Amino acid sequence: xxxxxxxxxxxxxxxxxxxxxxxxxxxxxxxxxxxxxxxxxxxxxxxxxxxxxxxxxxxxxxxxxxxxxxxxxxxxxxxxxxxxxxxxxxxxxxxxxxxxxxxxxxxxxxxx
Amino acid sequence: xxxxxxxxxxxxxxxxxxxxxxxxxxxxxxxxxxxxxxxxxxxxxxxxxxxxxxxxxxxxxxxxxxxxxxxxxxxxxxxxxxxxxxxxxxxxxxxxxxxxxxxxxxxxxxxxxxx
Numbered sequence: 675x676x677x678x679x680x681x682x683x684x685x686x687x688x689x690x691x692x693x694x695x696x697x698x699x700x701x702x703x704x705x706x707x708x709x710x711x712x713x714x715x716x717x718x719x720x721x722x723x724x725x726x727x728x729x730x731x732x733x734x735x736x737x738x739x740x741x742x743x744x745x746x747x748x749x750x751x752x753x754x755x756x757x758x759x760x761x762x763x764x765x766x767x768x769x770x771x772x773x774x775x776x777x778x779x780x781x782x783x784x785x786x
Numbered sequence: 787x788x789x790x791x792x793x794x795x796x797x798x799x800x801x802x803x804x805x806x807x808x809x810x811x812x813x814x815x816x817x818x819x820x821x822x823x824x825x826x827x828x829x830x831x832x833x834x835x836x837x838x839x840x841x842x843x844x845x846x847x848x849x850x851x852x853x854x855x856x857x858x859x860x861x862x863x864x865x866x867x868x869x870x871x872x873x874x875x876x877x878x879x880x881x882x883x884x885x886x887x888x889x890x891x892x893x894x895x896x897x898x899x900x901x
Contacts (some may be wrong), residue, residue: 717895718829718892763829772817772834772842772880773831774831
């Protein structure tokens with residue numbers, strides 16, 4: 675039968691490899707971006723954020739890259755581990771001082 | 787340090803019944819958000835409070851939904867009467883907003899099933 679609902683992009687990655695998750699945002703007024711990780715049965719968990727005055731920001735095993743010219747955001751995870759398996763959401767603020775708009779999410783599966 | 791606390795974690799009710807979801811934000815945060823997550827629509831903002839005052843309720847689906855924040859440490863989201871299409875996971879999030887967008891921290895969610 676026909677599937678309904680959001681069609682989430684998926685990424686399958688070998689344990690130990692690096693992962694890159696991409697996100698295209700829509701609002702050129704957005705000046706704050708954030709990545710969340712959501713494991714099954716849990717709430718979204720903050721990973722890393724970036725403001726529009728930066729192109730790159732690094733955390734522990736994660737790096738966020740922002741390309742404002744093409745309105746593109748990416749999350750790089752180094753040495754992907756089984757615990758990284760989850761749905762990853764990007765969010766933008768659309769220039770608002772409080773509201774976040776969330777993308778549909780990318781499902782990451784780590785192969786042992 | 788306790789994160790955002792939500793209760794109940796799971797709620798099963800019958801159509802027409804009143805449902806009340808509860809949230810305790812992170813201490814010191816001045817902003818609270820209620821979201822709904824479904825497979826069809828993803829994460830949707832329902833309502834936003836700042837300093838206990840509702841600022842943006844444009845996401846509240848209809849009059850059956852109401853939210854209150856009587857003090858800085860407690861908020862409720864009420865659905866009366868509930869309908870099967872209200873079945874979803876409801877998240878509460880809190881943030882410290884000081885003139886610019888900042889990180890929202892989410893609770894574990896309440897999974898609501900309306901039969």
